[in-house]
Amino acid sequence: MRVSQVRLFLLIGLVGALVLVAVILSPMLLMSPPSFISDGGFATDCEDTTQVEEVSDTGTADIPADYLDLYKEYGEEVGVQWNILAAVGKRETDHGRSNLPGVKSGTNYAGAAGPMQFLISTWGGKARIPMSSTFNGYASDGDGDGVGDVYNPADAILGAAKMLRRNGAPEDVRRALFVYNRAWWYVDQVEEIARKYAKSGAVEVPPQASEECDDPLIAAAPSEVVAKILQYALAQRGKPYLWGGTGPDSFDCSGVIYSAYRAAGLQIPRTTFTQWPFGIRILDGDEQPGDLVFFNAGPGTSATSPGHVGLVVSKGKMLEARCRLCGPIKVTSYETRANRVGFTRPLQNPGVIEQLKSLQNSSL
Structure with missing residues (x-):
């Protein structure tokens, strides 16, 4: 018998063994009951298992450390993707580094202000709002000083996270971004930046119960x-x-x-x-x-x-x-x-x- 024939017989035997194992295991797998979590929820495979994205080298190099901490902190606290928040900050003002009107004081031609470029009307009617007052808007107090300051990165990033969450994030990120700045080209640009900031190169969307x-x-x-x-x-x-x-x-x-x-x-x-x-x-x-x-x-x-x-x-x-x-x-x-x-x-x-x-x- 030639060596090639011996190899052929060995290969056939290996395949047969694998098929036999599969036949034995298949009924066991089919009979396994779903694994319920103890609090009466659903099986582990159906839980929201989205992991917090690791930062890519591009993100680490481009995002100031204090801004990165805020994007991560408020992204997790509010429940939106940190890299989407970071991408908005990049697209709007280069993480507050831009010297254009409205970034550090005043407003731009459209009436937007601060590192996340909130319309003053959307923020609450004025740039700095005592959080004890009554207002309609996204003014937020990220640094705990009692004032929602549209120029303060902590306040502005927390407000942006709330706005994105209110309008569909984390599940429907594109809709949330469209509401943030009503242009689909803007949505595409922000998503592209977000992908570059994440080590996986993706915008993670939590699975819904399907x-x-x-x-x-x-x-x-x-x-x-x-x-x-x-x-x-x-x-x-x-x-x-x-x-x-x-x-x-x-x-x-x-x-x-x-x-x-x-x-x-x-x-x-x-x-x-x-x-x-x-x-x-x-x-x-x-x-x-x-x-x-x-x-x-x-x-x-x-x-x-x-x-x-x-x-x-x-x-x-x-x-x-x-x-x-x-x-x-x-x-x-x-x-x-x-x-x-x-x-x-x-x-x-x-x-x-x-x-x-x-x-x-x-x-x-």
């Missing part, structure tokens, strides 16, 4: 009723926001929750304002899938009359229909969201308890 994660989410629900609520709500992911919408093609924030409960055979109030007092209040940290999480957001709202609501689908995650410019219905994080008012549990409302009893009796 269809692959739905089964573990639903299986981890605390009851069959909650499982039905989640099943309906998650199926609406990707549909557009429409004020007053209750489906089937589009929804607003309270509409998708109202419809999800209705799909489980339960009647709850239709609007956010009426859903807030309806459920039993739940302490922060005790929330579970099926509960509602409320925010002081939107016109005519307050801490005692919140105007936005999401459906808790797992610890730290909610399904929400946020706004027309915020992208489609999706699963997002509520833990770092500003203006969170609290949680309620509609299933503990006395009227819903009676509805649950009726459903149970009708199924007997």
Whole structure:
């Protein structure tokens, strides 16, 4: 027998052994149950595992050390990509090094000021705002001196992070950047800079709970009723926001929750304002899938009359229909969201308890 024939027989034997191992292991893999996390959330593979990007050599060389620390600190605190923040700072003022009008004092021709080039009207009406005052805008106090100073890098970068988060980041970075400066060429330029600043050469976007994660989410629900609520709500992911919408093609924030409960055979109030007092209040940290999480957001709202609501689908995650410019219905994080008012549990409302009893009796 020639050497080539011996090698051929050995190769065939090796392939056969691998196939046999695969045949033995496949049923074991298929039978393995999903691994649920202990707090009733979903499988580890479906968690938000986005890592904090390492800085590339280009980023280290180009970004001043104090600015880099601020981009990282407030990116993590607010929940947006630090390299997107840094890229905005680079594109706007070269991290505050530009000597053009409006960077260190005054405003430019468009009325923008500071290292992140906020329109004064967007900041809050004036360049320096006592944080104890009432104002509408993104003025922020990053250095803790009690003043939101548009020229102060710490204040401006924190304000920019909040603005990007409010308008879609970290999931929909391009939309958030477009709102920041309404030009798609600007969005492209900022993303290109951000890629150069990250060691991976990418803009990391946290994974949403996708269809692959739905089964573990639903299986981890605390009851069959909650499982039905989640099943309906998650199926609406990707549909557009429409004020007053209750489906089937589009929804607003309270509409998708109202419809999800209705799909489980339960009647709850239709609007956010009426859903807030309806459920039993739940302490922060005790929330579970099926509960509602409320925010002081939107016109005519307050801490005692919140105007936005999401459906808790797992610890730290909610399904929400946020706004027309915020992208489609999706699963997002509520833990770092500003203006969170609290949680309620509609299933503990006395009227819903009676509805649950009726459903149970009708199924007997």
